[in-house]
Amino acid sequence: MEQIKLSEKVSVSRLVHGVWRLADWQLNTSETTKLIAACLEMGIDTFDHADIYGDYSCERLFGDALAEEKSLSQRLKIISKCGIKLLSDKYPDTYIKHYDTSYQHILFSVENSLRHLRRDHLDVLLIHRPDPYMNPEEVAEAFTELRQSGKVLEFGVSNFLTDQFDLLQSYLDFPLVTNQIEISALHVEHFQNGVINQCMKERISPMAWSPLAGGKYFEEKAKGSAKLKVTVGRLAAKYQTSEDQILYAWLYAHPAKIIPIVGSGKLSRIQVAVDANQIKLSRQEWFEIWTAAVGHEVP
Numbered sequence: 079m080e081q082i083k084l085s086e087k088v089s090v091s092r093l094v095h096g097v098w099r100l101a102d103w104q105l106n107t108s109e110t111t112k113l114i115a116a117c118l119e120m121g122i123d124t125f126d127h128a129d130i131y132g133d134y135s136c137e138r139l140f141g142d143a144l145a146e147e148k149s150l151s152q153r154l155k156i157i158s159k160c161g162i163k164l165l166s167d168k169y170p171d172t173y174i175k176h177y178d179t180s181y182q183h184i185l186f187s188v189e190n191s192l193r194h195l196r197r198d199h200l201d202v203l204l205i206h207r208p209d210p211y212m213n214p215e216e217v218a219e220a221f222t223e224l225r226q227s228g229k230v231l232e233f234g235v236s237n238f239l240t241d242q243f244d245l246l247q248s249y250l251d252f253p254l255v256t257n258q259i260e261i262s263a264l265h266v267e268h269f270q271n272g273v274i275n276q277c278m279k280e281r282i283s284p285m286a287w288s289p290l291a292g293g294k295y296f297e298e299k300a301k302g303s304a305k306l307k308v309t310v311g312r313l314a315a316k317y318q319t320s321e322d323q324i325l326y327a328w329l330y331a332h333p334a335k336i337i338p339i340v341g342s343g344k345l346s347r348i349q350v351a352v353d354a355n356q357i358k359l360s361r362q363e364w365f366e367i368w369t370a371a372v373g374h375e376v377p
């Protein structure tokens with residue numbers, strides 16, 4: 079599988095595997111190890127985490143699986159995130175869900191991630207959500223220290239609008255390497271609000287979370303999806319493939335080199351996402367989906 083170069087130090091696979099739902103999959107440790115190994119076999123060598131996934135449990139489940147098959151850890155790359163504090167039994171002092179992008183919390187969160195994942199570094203650390211209380215000087219101080227110590231190789235953001243990205247970038251001596259945002263045929267706003275354009279301007283690839291709208295695409299009455307389903311269904315028939323594969327192909331086709339994050343724990347569905355990159359939609363086919371997604375033809 080193609081690698082996307084985020085920087086001189088870090089490249090990621092063209093498709094990333096997301097483990098937000100890992101705790102829901104109810105896998106035991108050796109099943110998780112097998113899932114990771116199978117992703118590597120398919121060419122997916124990059125895994126997307128966050129400190130909070132699975133009520134702060136997913137990094138630990140993943141780290142336990144890596145401990146079972148030690149050779150795996152050296153072959154993969156880890157993205158993780160921090161900045162959200164959940165209401166959780168694990169942190170009884172937190173009485174309101176909030177954001178924390180303080181120097182102390184960023185360092186604390188990275189130490190936990192590394193311990194849980196049983197690794198000595200993260201390949202990429204993202205600030206999970208734009209924080210209205212963010213002090214960019216503190217974030218820059220934490221990032222710089224983590225970079226100098228080698229505990230984190232590169233940094234990015236998630237769900238940041240262009241001004242929020244620019245603000246943080248202006249405090250850093252090194253470039254942010256990605257913005258992880260929601261992109262799918264059911265969520266097209268970042269094509270129009272400047273976020274994807276900004277990634278192209280900065281020569282960085284956006285990462286697309288929930289590329290199938292978190293599974294909502296498949297729900298009977300998914301809002302605004304009736305026309306889309308007809309169009310995607312027609313293209314799926316034309317290419318003799320499944321609708322989810324067409325939705326991935328639509329993301330892969332875009333010149334921003336969008337990196338989809340597949341969110342299924344089922345190998346057959348992960349393989350569909352891998353193989354979708356073989357389908358090369360034409361410009362007009364891309365616009366068929368666009369037109370159905372926005373609900374009208376282009377002006």
Ligand SMILES: NC(=O)c1ccc[n+]([C@@H]2O[C@H](COP(=O)([O-])OP(=O)(O)OC[C@H]3O[C@@H](n4cnc5c(N)ncnc54)[C@H](OP(=O)(O)O)[C@@H]3O)[C@@H](O)[C@H]2O)c1
Binds near residue numbers: 098206258292294322
């Ligand atoms: N940065 C952020 O703020 C943020 C937010 C959300 C997610 N993320 C990242 O993005 C990753 C992917 O997000 P996601 O899990 O929402 O991705 P997704 O691929 O859009 O949705 C996955 C869901 O769709 C279901 N699904 C997939 N194919 C299906 C099919 N053919 N028919 C019916 N259901 C199907 C899956 O069920 P099965 O499990 O049964 O296959 C799963 O429940 C996450 O793991 C996380 O790493 C980041």
